[in-house]
Amino acid sequence: MPYLEESYDVAVVGAGHAGCEAALACARLGLETIMFTVSVDSIALMPCNPNVGGSSKGHLVRELDALGGEMGKNIDKTFIQSKMLNESKGPAVHSLRAQADKQSYTRQMRQTLENTEHLTIRQAEVSEIVVEDGKLTEVKTFSGAVYHVKAAVLCTGTYLRARCIYGDVSNPTGPNGLQAANHLTDSLKAHGIEMYRFKTGTPARVDKRSIDFSKMEEQFGDKKVVPFSFSTDPESVQKEQVSCWLTYTNEQTHQIIRDNLDRSPLFSGAIEGTGPRYCPSIEDKVVKFPDKNRHQVFVEPEGLYTNEMYLGGMSSSLPEDVQYAMYRTVPGLENVKIVRNAYAIEYDCINSLQLTAALEFKKIKGLFSGGQFNGSSGYEEAAVQGFMAGVNAAMEILGREPVILDRSQAYIGVLIDDLVTKENYEPYRMMTSRAEYRLLLRQDNADLRLRKIGYEIGLISEEEYEKLLWKEKAIQEEVSRLERTNIGTSAAVQEFLSLHSSTLLKSGTTLAELVKRPELDYFMLTELDPNRPQLPEDVQEQVNINIKYEGYIKRQMQQVAQFKKLENKKIPADFDYSQVSSLRKEAVQKLNHLKPMNIGQASRISGVSPADISVLLVYLEQMRHGGGKH
Numbered sequence: 001m002p003y004l005e006e007s008y009d010v011a012v013v014g015a016g017h018a019g020c021e022a023a024l025a026c027a028r029l030g031l032e033t034i035m036f037t038v039s040v041d042s043i044a045l046m047p048c049n050p051n052v053g054g055s056s057k058g059h060l061v062r063e064l065d066a067l068g069g070e071m072g073k074n075i076d077k078t079f080i081q082s083k084m085l086n087e088s089k090g091p092a093v094h095s096l097r098a099q100a101d102k103q104s105y106t107r108q109m110r111q112t113l114e115n116t117e118h119l120t121i122r123q124a125e126v127s128e129i130v131v132e133d134g135k136l137t138e139v140k141t142f143s144g145a146v147y148h149v150k151a152a153v154l155c156t157g158t159y160l161r162a163r164c165i166y167g168d169v170s171n172p173t174g175p176n177g178l179q180a181a182n183h184l185t186d187s188l189k190a191h192g193i194e195m196y197r198f199k200t201g202t203p204a205r206v207d208k209r210s211i212d213f214s215k216m217e218e219q220f221g222d223k224k225v226v227p228f229s230f231s232t233d234p235e236s237v238q239k240e241q242v243s244c245w246l247t248y249t250n251e252q253t254h255q256i257i258r259d260n261l262d263r264s265p266l267f268s269g270a271i272e273g274t275g276p277r278y279c280p281s282i283e284d285k286v287v288k289f290p291d292k293n294r295h296q297v298f299v300e301p302e303g304l305y306t307n308e309m310y311l312g313g314m315s316s317s318l319p320e321d322v323q324y325a326m327y328r329t330v331p332g333l334e335n336v337k338i339v340r341n342a343y344a345i346e347y348d349c350i351n352s353l354q355l356t357a358a359l360e361f362k363k364i365k366g367l368f369s370g371g372q373f374n375g376s377s378g379y380e381e382a383a384v385q386g387f388m389a390g391v392n393a394a395m396e397i398l399g400r401e402p403v404i405l406d407r408s409q410a411y412i413g414v415l416i417d418d419l420v421t422k423e424n425y426e427p428y429r430m431m432t433s434r435a436e437y438r439l440l441l442r443q444d445n446a447d448l449r450l451r452k453i454g455y456e457i458g459l460i461s462e463e464e465y466e467k468l469l470w471k472e473k474a475i476q477e478e479v480s481r482l483e484r485t486n487i488g489t490s491a492a493v494q495e496f497l498s499l500h501s502s503t504l505l506k507s508g509t510t511l512a513e514l515v516k517r518p519e520l521d522y523f524m525l526t527e528l529d530p531n532r533p534q535l536p537e538d539v540q541e542q543v544n545i546n547i548k549y550e551g552y553i554k555r556q557m558q559q560v561a562q563f564k565k566l567e568n569k570k571i572p573a574d575f576d577y578s579q580v581s582s583l584r585k586e587a588v589q590k591l592n593h594l595k596p597m598n599i600g601q602a603s604r605i606s607g608v609s610p611a612d613i614s615v616l617l618v619y620l621e622q623m624r625h626g627g628g629k630h
């Protein structure tokens with residue numbers, strides 16, 4: 001029977017947060033792109049928390065935006081509350097988080113995708129990949145249709161052989177009861193791809209009318225909203241916002257959970273998959289932190305169009321009667337009505353050590369992957385991987401160099417490097433503590449770090465790039481103006497300093513030196529700086545940070561220079577480590593298996609010691625001078 005047969009440049013399997021970014025990147029670079037999903041109604045679905053961003057995740061979204069991705073713009077158009085987190089701490093951990101109207105978020109992303117040239121959306125389950133001589137040539141759907149492609153990007157998320165579980169109820173479906181994708185895993189295994197079984201969980205959604213908010217702490221958004229996207233006009237995001245609410249579990253909640261652990265699929269072994277350590281279920285928290293007498297519960301609106309409220313911090317897979325009992329012990333939820341039960345979901349994903357830093361399978365040329373399928377967890381982690389995998393599939397088709405960001409350039413670089421060099425036996429979630437150079441990788445300077453790369457890829461417009469060059473110049477000029485502007489010891493200056501409990505001047509100094517004082521900053525010194533030019537707020541912010549943290553930034557730049565030295569020591573892709581006699585057996589095995597690109601990456605592989613690295617450095621040096629063979 002003849003099947004449907006079509007040809008495209010690239011196929012993207014998945015329309016979740018990873019698939020959307022991958023498909024947009026490929027289509028916007030002019031490639032004929034087909035994006036598959038099991039349900040067109042689930043494009044950019046948010047099956048869990050109703051927000052984008054948060055600690056370190058906000059950094060990822062801003063970096064994605066700087067490079068030319070879509071998530072930042074999409075949330076700026078659909079948020080219902082926005083907050084800059086950790087503002088009382090240093091700028092390295094400031095991070096934006098915005099509550100989304102989930103339906104608007106999906107609708108907005110769908111509109112953008114449906115109106116993108118070179119992009120075809122197809123509701124069909126991809127069930128097979130075809131590989132010839134180590135190169136991907138086709139993807140096939142369950143209906144038997146054949147799509148000839150030059151590359152494919154797998155972004156299947158939590159759908160591969162998905163199973164949703166609570167209590168002794170187990171449904172072979174994807175999130176929100178959507179169809180699972182049950183056929184592709186076998187094809188991937190047949191091509192030698194190593195698969196893992198992971199799990200994650202979500203809390204119940206409850207009816208707002210059944211909540212007593214008077215027993216909770218109201219959480220407001222910021223008065224002045226900062227947009228996620230560097231292209232969004234800040235004025236356009238100043239709007240009315242909704243509130244979130246904070247309440248807590250208590251000993252009664254914990255006792256109900258302890259009394260029913262035998263009915264928890266998590267503890268009865270009914271759940272095989274490995275869950276995220278940093279996103280634990282409430283039963284996990286009660287068991288792991290027995291001394292804690294309460295856990296936070298964030299009650300968040302799912303959107304303006306519904307009364308559904310999300311109970312953040314209480315994800316679970318306990319039976320529904322236990323869910324009711326435990327939720328109703330929480331202040332404000334005494335009469336709560338559950339709209340959707342909490343549940344856990346198990347799904348297939350890959351061992352990401354099978355990927356290069358370009359997110360291409362080492363064994364199958366032209367096959368790329370991104371998102372939860374790579375063993376990560378979170379919308380933001382998924383979106384940045386989808387983008388990078390899409391860009392690199394496009395680069396390969398266009399015969400251009402892959403785009404690889406290292407750990408000193410971006411959180412995206414840290415995320416991907418961790419996935420492709422470190423063993424991840426549980427869903428990987430980004431955290432600021434994972435980034436060595438986090439003072440340089442701030443969310444406020446993502447455009448200064450990455451816009452140029454987005455422009456060179458071809459996903460940032462000339463106009464946006466011009467704006468960046470102007471901003472860079474304005475920052476430099478203002479910093480050097482402050483360094484050149486002398487301040488004397490006049491009465492007005494001394495009065496200003498004492499007003500701000502700042503040490504009086506014994507002799508003249510510069511404005512820049514005053515900015516460095518902990519009790520002062522660039523914004524406060526306007527009074528002493530009559531010739532100050534009118535500058536946009538984002539430029540002022542950079543001027544203030546660059547001067548205030550100059551010493552720390554310099555030190556971190558020196559550390560980066562050391563880091564780069566090892567990153568630039570390339571290792572031939574086909575290097576055989578068994579040739580290096582004094583390398584330890586474990587190191588030889590690990591290095592031959594993972595084939596790191598450079599010495600820096602080799603040094604981050606667990607089981608490879610600093611001594612092994614020194615041996616390797618000497619051997620590679622000898623090889624460069626004609627001794628040693630590889």
Ligand SMILES: Cc1cc2nc3c(=O)[nH]c(=O)nc-3n(C[C@H](O)[C@H](O)[C@H](O)COP(=O)(O)OP(=O)(O)OC[C@H]3O[C@@H](n4cnc5c(N)ncnc54)[C@H](O)[C@@H]3O)c2cc1C
Pocket residue numbers: 013014015016017018019036037038039042043044045046047048049124125126127155156157158159160175181184200201202279315343344345370371372373376377378379382383429
């Ligand atoms: C129940 C639940 C709880 C979660 N809890 C958390 C949490 O607590 N913290 C957190 O950070 N993240 C959580 N997440 C994860 C978060 O939702 C994901 O990280 C994010 O959605 C991943 O995006 P993605 O693009 O990789 O995949 P998804 O958003 O899952 O999208 C996958 C896409 O692939 C399509 N697809 C899959 N297989 C095929 C196929 N064979 N053929 C065609 N199309 C296919 C689907 O239709 C869908 O469009 C949770 C997810 C779920 C479902």
